[in-house]
Amino acid sequence: xKYLPLVWSSLFRRKxxxxxxxxxxVIAFVLFNYLxxxxxAFSMGVEVAGSDRLMLxxxxxxxxxxxxxxxTRILAVDGVDHVTHATWFGGVYQDPRNFFAQFAVExxxxxxxxxxxxxxxxxxxxxxxxxxxxxxxxxxxxxxxWEVGDRIPLQGTIWRTESGDTWEFTIDGIYDGAxxxxxxxxxxxxxxxxxxxxxxxxxxxxxxxxxxxxxxxAVQIGETIDRQxxxxxxxxxxxxxxxxxxxxxxxxxxxxTMMTAIMxxxxxxxxxxxxxxxxxxxxxxxxxxxxxxxxxxxxxGVLSLVLVESILIxxxxxxxxxxxxxxxxxxxxxxxxxxxxxFVPPExxxxxxxxxxxxxxxxxxxxxxxxxxxxIVDALRRT
Amino acid sequence: MLRWFxxxxxxxxxxxxxxxxxxxPSIVAVIGITGVVVTxxxxxxxxxxxxxxxxxxxxxxxxxxxxxxxNAELNSALALESTRLISEAPGVxxxxxxxxxxxxxxxxxxxxxxxxxxxxxxxxxxxQSAAFEVxxxxxxxxxxxxxxxxxxxxxxxxxxxxxxxLELGQANRWGENTWTVVGIFEADGTISESEIWCxxxxxxxxxxxxxxxxxxxxxxxxPETFQSFKDALTADPRxxxxxxxxxxxxxxQSSQVRGIITGIGTVIAALMGVGAVFxxxxxxxxxxxxxxxxxxxLRALGFSGSSVVVSxxxxxxxxxxxxxxxxxxxxxxxxxxxxTATMNFQTFSQVAFTFTVTPALLLQGATYALAMGLLGGxxxxxxxxxxxxxxxxxxx
Numbered sequence: 001x002k003y004l005p006l007v008w009s010s011l012f013r014r015k016x017x018x019x020x021x022x023x024x025x026v027i028a029f030v031l032f033n034y035l036x037x038x039x040x041a042f043s044m045g046v047e048v049a050g051s052d053r054l055m056l057x058x059x060x061x062x063x064x065x066x067x068x069x070x071x072t073r074i075l076a077v078d079g080v081d082h083v084t085h086a087t088w089f090g091g092v093y094q095d096p097r098n099f100f101a102q103f104a105v106e107x108x109x110x111x112x113x114x115x116x117x118x119x120x121x122x123x124x125x126x127x128x129x130x131x132x133x134x135x136x137x138x139x140x141x142x143x144x145x146w147e148v149g150d151r152i153p154l155q156g157t158i159w160r161t162e163s164g165d166t167w168e169f170t171i172d173g174i175y176d177g178a179x180x181x182x183x184x185x186x187x188x189x190x191x192x193x194x195x196x197x198x199x200x201x202x203x204x205x206x207x208x209x210x211x212x213x214x215x216x217x218a219v220q221i222g223e224t225i226d227r228q229x230x231x232x233x234x235x236x237x238x239x240x241x242x243x244x245x246x247x248x249x250x251x252x253x254x255x256x257t258m259m260t261a262i263m264x265x266x267x268x269x270x271x272x273x274x275x276x277x278x279x280x281x282x283x284x285x286x287x288x289x290x291x292x293x294x295x296x297x298x299x300x301g302v303l304s305l306v307l308v309e310s311i312l313i314x315x316x317x318x319x320x321x322x323x324x325x326x327x328x329x330x331x332x333x334x335x336x337x338x339x340x341x342x343f344v345p346p347e348x349x350x351x352x353x354x355x356x357x358x359x360x361x362x363x364x365x366x367x368x369x370x371x372x373x374x375x376i377v378d379a380l381r382r383t
Numbered sequence: 384m385l386r387w388f389x390x391x392x393x394x395x396x397x398x399x400x401x402x403x404x405x406x407x408p409s410i411v412a413v414i415g416i417t418g419v420v421v422t423x424x425x426x427x428x429x430x431x432x433x434x435x436x437x438x439x440x441x442x443x444x445x446x447x448x449x450x451x452x453x454n455a456e457l458n459s460a461l462a463l464e465s466t467r468l469i470s471e472a473p474g475v476x477x478x479x480x481x482x483x484x485x486x487x488x489x490x491x492x493x494x495x496x497x498x499x500x501x502x503x504x505x506x507x508x509x510x511q512s513a514a515f516e517v518x519x520x521x522x523x524x525x526x527x528x529x530x531x532x533x534x535x536x537x538x539x540x541x542x543x544x545x546x547x548x549l550e551l552g553q554a555n556r557w558g559e560n561t562w563t564v565v566g567i568f569e570a571d572g573t574i575s576e577s578e579i580w581c582x583x584x585x586x587x588x589x590x591x592x593x594x595x596x597x598x599x600x601x602x603x604x605x606p607e608t609f610q611s612f613k614d615a616l617t618a619d620p621r622x623x624x625x626x627x628x629x630x631x632x633x634x635x636q637s638s639q640v641r642g643i644i645t646g647i648g649t650v651i652a653a654l655m656g657v658g659a660v661f662x663x664x665x666x667x668x669x670x671x672x673x674x675x676x677x678x679x680x681l682r683a684l685g686f687s688g689s690s691v692v693v694s695x696x697x698x699x700x701x702x703x704x705x706x707x708x709x710x711x712x713x714x715x716x717x718x719x720x721x722x723t724a725t726m727n728f729q730t731f732s733q734v735a736f737t738f739t740v741t742p743a744l745l746l747q748g749a750t751y752a753l754a755m756g757l758l759g760g761x762x763x764x765x766x767x768x769x770x771x772x773x774x775x776x777x778x779x
Contacts, residue, residue, distance in 0.1 A: 016668060020661045027658035034654070038647060060558045061491040061504060063457065063731065064590070096454050099639065099728075157458035233559065233591075237493075247501040251726040251733065258429070258723075269418030270655070273662045276411045280669070 003301075007309045010288075014281065021277050022317045025359070028270040029321025029352060030328070035267065036348035037329050039260050040181070043249050052081075052215040053113065054222055055244040056208040059235035063088075065204035066234050073228065074210060079221045081213045084109030087191060087206035091154030091167060093144070100140055102154065102187040103206075104194040107135075113209050116178035123148070123173025131193050133172035137184030141174045148173060159198045167197070180343050209241075275363035278310050282367035289371045290379030299372040306371055310364030311357065318356025322349060390686050394694035397681075398674070402698070405670055412666035413706040416755055419652070419659045420710025420748040424740060425718045426648035427747070430641060432739040433725075437637035440573035441629030443606040444476075445517055448599040448616065451623040455636065455730055456489040456598045463594040465622055469601065472619075474612035476602045478516055483602035485514035488586045491732050492557050492579070494546045496724070503724070505546055506732040507536075507557075507579045509586030509596075517602045521575055526551050526566035531582050534589075537566035539576035541735030545724040549579070560589050574633060577724070577735040600629070636729050656755055663759025667699050671767040678767050679775035688768035695764035696757060703756020707749040714748070715740045 011018050056074065058064035068085070075083045089102035103110075107128050111117060119127075119135060127133045136146060146152065152169045161167060169189055177184045195202035212221050222238035229236045239247070282289075289302055297305075329344055402409060448469050449459035461469075466486035469475075476483045488509035493502040512531070515521060529535035536555075543549045543564075554563045562581065570576045587594065603612055613626040627635075671678070678691055724735040 014668075017665055020665045020668075024658055024661040024665075027654055027661065031651070031654050031658070034650065059493070061493045063491050063504075090458055092452070092454065096635070097638070155452055157453045157455070235558070250496070250499050250501045251503050253496070253498075253723055253725045258425075265418065265421070269415060270658045270662070273411050273415040276408070277662070277665050280408065 003305060003308075007305060007312065010285065010305075010309060011313065013285075017277065017281060018313065021274055021281075022313055022320075024270060024274045024277075025314060025317025025356075026321040026324065028267055028274065029318045029356065030325040031267055031270070032352050032355065033322055033325035033329060033344050033348070035260065035264070036352075037342050037344050040345060041342045042252055042260075043246075050211075050241055052211055052213075052218065053241040054210045054212065054218055054238050055241055056210060056222075056225065056236050056238040057244075058207075059226075059237045062207060064234075065206060066208065066236065068203050068205050070208065070229070070234070070236075071205075074208060074225060077221065077225050077228065079212050079214060079217055080210050080225075082109070082113055082211040083208055084113050084210075085191070085205040085208045086110065087194060087204075089154070089159060089187075089189075089194065090157045091159075092157060093152065093154055098144070100143075100185055100187060102189070104191040105188050106191055107188070110188065110209070113211055116182045117175045118178050119173045119175045127172035130170060130172055131190050132169055134169040134187055134189040135173040135175055136171060136187050138174055138176050139184040140187060141171075143185075146171055146174070156198075159194060159200070161197050162199050167193075180345075210238075271359055275359065278313065278363040279367040282306050282310075282364070282371065286371065286374065286379050290374060290376045293374070293376050294380075303368045303372050306368035307361065307364040310368075311360030314356050314360030314363065318352065318359070322352050322356075387687060387690060391690035391693045394681060394686060394690050395697050397677070398670075398694050398698050399701070401674065401677070405673060408666045408669050409702055412663050412702050412759075413709070415659045415662040416703050416706030416752050417710040417713065419655045419755065420707045420752050421714045421717075422655055423648075423652045423751055424711055424714035424744050424748045425738075426644070426651060427744050428714065428718050428738045428740045430644045430648065431741055431744060432736045433637065433641060433644065433734070435572060435739055436574050436577070436734055436736040437633050437641075437727075438630075440575070440633045443628055443630055444603045444608070445629040446601050446603055446609060446612060446626055447629050447632050448601065448624050448626050449597065451625050453625065456487075457491070457730055457732075459489075459597040461486070461596045461599065461624070463596070465624070466596050466599050468619065468622060469599045469616060469624070472601075472612060472615050474603050474608040474615065476604050478513075480513065480516075483513050483516045485511040485517050485600050486583060486596040487511070487514065487598050487600060488583050488590065488592060489597050490586070490590050494548065494555075497545060497547050498723075500547075503546060504726065504732045505542060505579060506577065506730070507581065507586070509583030510580050511583055514580070514600065517600045518570065518575060520571040520573060521568050522570075523566045523568050526564070529565055529581060532585060533582070534560050534562050534585060535565045536562045536579050536581045537568050538564050538580075539578050539735075540567055540569045541572075541576040541722070541724070541737075542579060542733075543567050544722060545577075545733070545735045558589060572737070574734060577733060637727060637734075639728050640725065640734075652751075656751065660755050660759045663699060663703065663755060664762060666702070667695060667760045667763035668766070670698065671695060671763045674767075675770065675775050679770055679772045682770065682772045683776065692764040692768045695767050696760045699760025699763070700753055700756040703752045703759070704749060706756075707752025710752065711740075711745040711748045715745065 058066055071083050071085060074080055084106050087104040089104055091102050111119065111124065123135065127135050134152065148171055150171045152171060153166045154169065156167055175184065191205070212218050218240050222240070225238050226236050292302060326344060329342065449456060450461055453459035470482045470484040490507050491504045492507045494505045495501060496503045523537065524540065529537055538549045548555050549564055551564055551567055554561050583596065603609055609628055616622055616624050616626050682688070682691065718738045719740040721738040722735065724733045726732070727734045
């Protein structure tokens with residue numbers, strides 16, 4: 001500790017260089033956090049998918065509808081604990097650019113299956129009773145400044161009412177996510193409203209969500225269900241929610257991977273440049289270090305002085321960078337609410353912290369060792 | 384004035400000749416800028432490639448007609464009578480086989496991606512024979528057109544490359560039918576190449592669509608006819624339709640994906656640019672510091688401050704441009720022509736495209752590099768010019 005002033009003064013020896021090195025590190029770690037948020041976004045929240053939940057869709061593609069009558073048949077399959085369905089509505093709120101997902105669901109059944117959608121009890125009651133009611137996620141409500149009680153008109157694109165085009169909904173509640181990655185951008189409303197008011201009649205739903213009592217048998221149960229509907233006009237494809245989300249995410253394809261790869265390359269470029277600059281500042285002071293050794297500093301002492309300096313600058317820069325980007329990312333994703341999951345997972349923050357330490361050590365150790373190996377006489381002669 | 388130029392040229396020559404002595408930090412600065420430019424060009428080449436497919440798709444004299452308020456073909460539904468009314472509307476070009484308008488179905492079918500083996504939503508389009516007259520860019524490159532009334536399909540070149548089971552002669556079981564690939568077509572690299580085509584009349588029963596369609600693609604007499612065509616259809620009380628130019632339609636259909644790519648890309652490129660400028664500033668300060676004596680000597684000999692400034696800026700800009708050129712080259716070598724497919728959220732279907740590094744992008748990359756270099760060199764250059772000569776010389 002008593003050498004702190006020494007470290008301090010060497011850091012301030014070239015204020016501008018220290019400042020810019022620090023800023024480079026800040027930028028590198030802002031990028032790092034941003035990178036992990038982007039890759040989370042492109043994986044579409046696969047981390048938060050439930051392991052005991054399955055998705056059942058039409059085998060040919062998920063845009064094809066399935067008979068409503070499948071519900072009881074699925075529930076009869078051994079190991080299936082709960083079944084509910086959802087239907088894509090695809091309505092437009094004011095302008096097609098205001099895109100968000102709307103699902104027609106069975107309110108009680110859906111919330112039972114998704115306990116991570118947290119809704120106050122009074123809101124639940126209100127919604128269950130109100131056929132034209134809807135509940136929306138917190139992120140979505142914030143995006144359009146919606147409050148409970150607001151009336152929301154949605155223009156039907158796929159689904160038309162008998163009379164005209166606009167569907168009216170009342171917001172009965174705003175749900176919060178139990179976890180960081182929970183999708184709070186959904187708009188949920190009664191399937192009964194859709195089924196009764198649309199011009200095509202009822203009897204069909206988009207897909208089924210089901211829960212099994214034993215997650216380890218999930219895949220097997222899925223196969224049993226698919227076998228049951230094989231060779232019917234509506235063949236099915238059941239997969240675990242995780243596998244479904246993963247497949248959906250991989251539809252976006254290499255773009256996510258590519259961006260991640262690019263950003264990793266860049267991160268390392270910046271770190272390389274920074275480490276080099278830091279190393280250089282040590283090399284410049286060769287003669288000073290030699291003086292210190294003349295004064296009786298041990299090799300270990302000189303090495304730790306250099307290391308403390310480089311670690312200090314890396315950790316300070318890294319902390320500012322991680323903190324700053326965390327604040328930026330809290331503001332939401334750069335596409336204006338289109339990527340539902342946009343956050344930095346805690347383990348990446350830990351990794352980032354580890355990386356700052358690594359940067360500090362890596363950039364200090366080489367010049368540090370050079371300084372240790374230095375023969376005092378040679379070093380002093382060099383000036 | 385002439386004297387000033389001579390001075391400046393001399394100093395620039397001097398500093399460039401001494402550049403090898405400062406090779407280490409200079410190379411690091413070049414690497415930093417190279418990294419930025421590679422990323423910048425790579426990310427924009429994704430957007431560029433996507434644009435080439437979606438935005439440049441379609442021609443201004445082609446109109447797409449869908450049910451009113453449906454916004455996308457996938458959501459639309461048109462009754463047979465409506466499609467007839469649309470085809471017969473004034474302004475639709477008439478060829479030897481009647482109006483050049485094709486009533487179409489647009490559905491999605493799950494097909495595994497070759498690269499990952501996971502299911503992807505591939506668009507399957509049911510067409511009428513006029514489709515080939517409406518989309519003149521489409522031509523068969525392998526095999527032949529499908530025979531009307533059969534379960535034969537033709538596949539776009541890009542779709543055939545990206546998805547499994549879509550090569551000539553292969554058969555696919557989708558739902559209750561088996562579809563055989565009898566032809567591969569190209570369409571100047573536009574969106575159609577991501578699609579599978581078949582006879583609309585065969586697709587209707589296979590997807591239980593009765594006699595309905597989803598859109599009508601109509602070739603107009605000329606691009607100017609569009610407005611009167613649109614007015615005629617929207618004024619017709621028997622129809623509830625929205626009419627768009629094909630070009631506008633594809634452009635709006637891709638706005639979100641383009642927004643995401645450019646949104647994220649811009650943030651990344653800007654952040655990295657700032658990082659690289661910091662790196663360049665450090666390098667140039669360092670360069671000035673090591674040349675303190677030299678610069679002071681020159682100043683003592685009567686060289687002007689401004690010529691020193693220019694020389695530092697030139698060095699910095701040169702390093703940056705070298706980085707920019709290398710970066711552009713690396714990006715071109717690594718990414719140009721890379722074929723991939725992504726999902727267009729607005730249509731839920733796959734769009735195959737190719738990363739495209741255009742000369743304009745390379746120029747942008749180099750310009751960006753130059754800007755970073757000038758910015759990075761600015762403050763060090765000012766410092767070099769302000770160097771107190773006497774102290775600097777005493778510093779020996």
